[in-house]
Amino acid sequence: MQDSGKADGVFEVRFYRGGANWPSNPFRLQGRGQLAIEPDFVYVRGSSHRSFRFPKKEEERLRKVDIVNVRTAGEDVIFDVVGVQGMQEVGFSAAGRDAAKAIAAALPSRCTPEFEVAHAEREVFHDRIDYWSPSTPVIWTLLAANIGIFFLMWLERKGFGMPWFRPLPGWDSLAAVQAHLQLWQQGIHKLIAARQWWPDAPPALLAEQLVKWGSNLPRKTLGEGQWWRLLSSAFLHGSLLHLGMNMLVLWQAGQLVERIFGSLRFAGLYLLAGIGGGLGSMLWGLVSQHPVNSVGASGAIFGIIGGLFAFIGREHSGVPPTVVRDLRGSVGPFLLFNIGAGFLYPHTDNAAHIGGLVAGWLAGHLLARSLHVPAQHAASQGTS
Structure with a gap:
């Protein structure tokens, strides 16, 4: 059974500073942290990494009414926060897929009209490529x-296995094939012993x-x-x-x-x-x-x-x-x-x-x- 990382409304999560394949957050949090969900507020807790200084413990309080567009992608959870500075995206990884779904279920389900359109179009696109080309x-x-x-x-x-790279007489003989394979195997063992795999x-x-x-x-x-x-x-x-x-x-x-x-x-x-x-x-x-x-x-x-x-x-x-x-x-x-x-x-x-x-x-x-x-x-x- 997969552990959700949840205890009394508190979820263990991991934050990232961003990147092409990782969810990011605007609070400069990185590493292990927590997400605490209460009736009116959501607390984001973690450590902000600073150059040439020790990490600093941080806590951000978000109003639930400002949270929209909650979505999951495997273990990742992403949502938007509406504020005076516009829309900010908050993302992190949960302890597993089940934990990600539990967090999403505990957060508000409101979506902006723009997000609903974009989400629907992405779903249509994935349905279409699933229909035409399900594999690669x-x-x-x-x-x-x-x-x-x-x-x-x-x-x-x-310098070994050379018979593999050109046709030689006798390849139709089973004994010849076995001899070539034995030569190749001996060469592999020598390389393993010398620990010289990719010089x-x-x-x-x-x-x-x-x-x-x-x-x-x-x-x-x-x-x-x-x-x-x-x-x-x-x-x-x-x-x-x-x-x-x-x-x-x-x-x-x-x-x-x-x-x-x-x-x-x-x-x-x-x-x-x-x-x-x-x-x-x-x-x-x-x-x-x-x-x-x-x-x-x-x-x-x-x-x-x-x-x-x-x-x-x-x-x-x-x-x-x-x-x-x-x-x-x-x-x-x-x-x-x-x-x-x-x-x-x-x-x-x-x-x-x-x-x-x-x-x-x-x-x-x-x-x-x-x-x-x-x-x-x-x-x-x-x-x-």
Whole structure:
């Protein structure tokens, strides 16, 4: 049984200073705290963290009549407080989902008209993507492919498992397969004993390996007509940090975009954006006369964001206005920051980012569909 953290109207909660994935509060509270709900007032208790000083215990008293728009998201509880300075949002995490529901039930149920409209539109949007695309198989396939290729390249650099990377006579023999697997297992045990799982490879060796595996090097891609490198390079990464950052953003952004476009269309969007990123990198290298050995999924990731902007910009997309504003407000700053940072950081292939973004935006217009559900389903669900 899950503990609600409640004792005589007092709930144990956790406060955050804010962030993209955490509820925030205007009182600068952080860490463990309490929410005490009384008939006329709500007391918010916690510690405010101050620079170069010890945390200070704080207590804020809120009138219940000023609390509106209470909502929950898993363990998080968020509500608005109407005051002389306008509307303030207060958020925190409860001890669990049950505790969050109990807190929401104990708080006033009043909602502003604007909140009711926005809440209804968000519910309609989630109903629509649940109807069309309840799962995201392409994202998980892309994550597995990128991570798997990185691991195979690492195995090759370690000098064992080489038979895995090229066809050899005798692979149709069960004894040969067992021998290869035994060799691979022995190499793994040696690495565990040495505690050397992800050592950095020498730059020259890594660059040579990336070219071998399909990086976007203009003299190969254009000079030797190996155009497949425009796409293969999007599945290669130069370091574990490079891979981890790209996969995190792909997982966060890609799930929603796949559900909006649908899995098959999303796969097409991702591949076209990857090719666009490769073209952007190659063309900029030729124009600037500084060709680079380009790798990474970031061009394709920028492309799916471009596709998302193309989708929500369509007049009859089926994405309600509230959700359009939410997406533009959250994705827009991320996009501008990363493109701006790309111009400042010398080792960033910003041409691939911009090329992928443009290609994704164009592909998004071609692959977009309507999210409106059939009339009979909408009638049964009470939506439109």
